Amino acid sequence: MIQTIRGFRDILPEDTALWQAIEKTASKLFEDFGFKEIRIPVIEKTELFARSIGEATDIVEKEMYTFDDRKGDKLTLRPEATASVVRAYIQHSMGASDAVQKLYTIGPMFRRERPQKGRYRQFYQINSEVFGIESPYIDAQLILILNELFKRLGLSELEAHINSLGCKECRPTFQKELLNFLNGKKEHLCENCLRRMDKNPLRTLDCKVPECRAAMADAPSTLNHLCEKCKDHFETVKSVLNEQHVDFIVDKTLVRGLDYYSRTTFEILTTALGAQSAVAGGGRYDALIKELGGPETYGIGFAIGFDRLAEIVAQMLNDAKMRAHNASDAKEFQDKNLYAAEFLKLVSIKTPDIFIIPLGEKATRLAYMWTSALNIAGIRTETDYSGRSLKSLMKRADKLNADFVLIAGDKEIEDNALVLRNMRTKEQYFITAENPVEQLETFLNRV
Ligand code: HAM
Numbered sequence: 521m522i523q524t525i526r527g528f529r530d531i532l533p534e535d536t537a538l539w540q541a542i543e544k545t546a547s548k549l550f551e552d553f554g555f556k557e558i559r560i561p562v563i564e565k566t567e568l569f570a571r572s573i574g575e576a577t578d579i580v581e582k583e584m585y586t587f588d589d590r591k592g593d594k595l596t597l598r599p600e601a602t603a604s605v606v607r608a609y610i611q612h613s614m615g616a617s618d619a620v621q622k623l624y625t626i627g628p629m630f631r632r633e634r635p636q637k638g639r640y641r642q643f644y645q646i647n648s649e650v651f652g653i654e655s656p657y658i659d660a661q662l663i664l665i666l667n668e669l670f671k672r673l674g675l676s677e678l679e680a681h682i683n684s685l686g687c688k689e690c691r692p693t694f695q696k697e698l699l700n701f702l703n704g705k706k707e708h709l710c711e712n713c714l715r716r717m718d719k720n721p722l723r724t725l726d727c728k729v730p731e732c733r734a735a736m737a738d739a740p741s742t743l744n745h746l747c748e749k750c751k752d753h754f755e756t757v758k759s760v761l762n763e764q765h766v767d768f769i770v771d772k773t774l775v776r777g778l779d780y781y782s783r784t785t786f787e788i789l790t791t792a793l794g795a796q797s798a799v800a801g802g803g804r805y806d807a808l809i810k811e812l813g814g815p816e817t818y819g820i821g822f823a824i825g826f827d828r829l830a831e832i833v834a835q836m837l838n839d840a841k842m843r844a845h846n847a848s849d850a851k852e853f854q855d856k857n858l859y860a861a862e863f864l865k866l867v868s869i870k871t872p873d874i875f876i877i878p879l880g881e882k883a884t885r886l887a888y889m890w891t892s893a894l895n896i897a898g899i900r901t902e903t904d905y906s907g908r909s910l911k912s913l914m915k916r917a918d919k920l921n922a923d924f925v926l927i928a929g930d931k932e933i934e935d936n937a938l939v940l941r942n943m944r945t946k947e948q949y950f951i952t953a954e955n956p957v958e959q960l961e962t963f964l965n966r967v
Pocket of ligand 1 (some may be wrong): 647649803804820826
């Protein structure tokens, strides 16, 4: 039996309803905030990621799926979307028609990490990028959008962490001070940190090795080295978020795992998947567009880990089911999730409106015709072609949880009287055989 490869998985129909509902909720929110969708390839030249994410990052050093194509070009399955969106922005001179571009894209990314709960080698991201705006209002707005999306999905216990990494003016002084600090800690640092220290000392702040973390506890912070412009920028982000009642924690250790960031960076953290992990991350990358050969343009964005998000939303919905058995908990849960009511409606399982039970050969052909016509008219209808008995098809209608059954035996067709039965109330109606589609459409619109 051939199975999926390690870290890759199928998202099965019992889960895709939830995925689709999340995707609809996110796209609607993006569109309402003026974002437009962009679709980009899953494979790009390796150089694009190496140059943007940074040669000394975990992603580029050890996690990319890179291969030579038949002509010897080095290609990579995209580990993230930002580099590709920036490439598209430059390649299509998108800034020429309108300097401000707000884009979103949803799709699979690939990183060869050690798989565990919430961490896969093919995972999905909901990604947004904004070009052409320097103002801190857009930084705050992106964090607001994340906050709003999580609210609409009924999620509460998430923590927004924010930091500022400074800009090309203030970063060098900070890096010098950090390097001094690191030189005094050399014997406590892992090989990786020692190797990366000179290339990009900021990477050491992101190391997960416990000894490094301990050694870095009192490392200098970018926040103490911001230039006046960066300080003002960050102050505005914070004050706007406060005014909009978006909770956040200033986290001086938040440097992110990709090299292109400057000024504001942020992550949304959860403990719902075990150890604390990020559901979303992002920040500014004001130098990246120029570095990749484009015009000098501001850039900022974020990506949400779709798999992680779907897992915590599923947990929340399971919780809701458990709570439904306990009246006071259910009330509390409902109050908290009133905001997510639209989303909860989207997730509700779609069952057939009508199940047509054909009895006899002629009836089966008609049932097929009617089912197709009803499906085209937007009425969820199922039928069965197996020639099974009325009793066994009633059981099937029950299993599918159909609202109505339409019994169409050869005899009923001849008598011009089909039986329509409400499966909940057991009430019965008669429908004529010549034009059941129109009758059912009107009937269902009435009930
Ligand atoms: P990132 O922090 O590398 O940022 O990834 C964003 C999110 O993707 C993470 O917070 C996490 O939820 C999810 N994620 C990452 N790796 C995995 C994995 N192996 N399995 C499951 N989920 C994962 C970026 O990718 C940047 N491009 C974000 C960005 C956009 N910055 C500016 N614009």
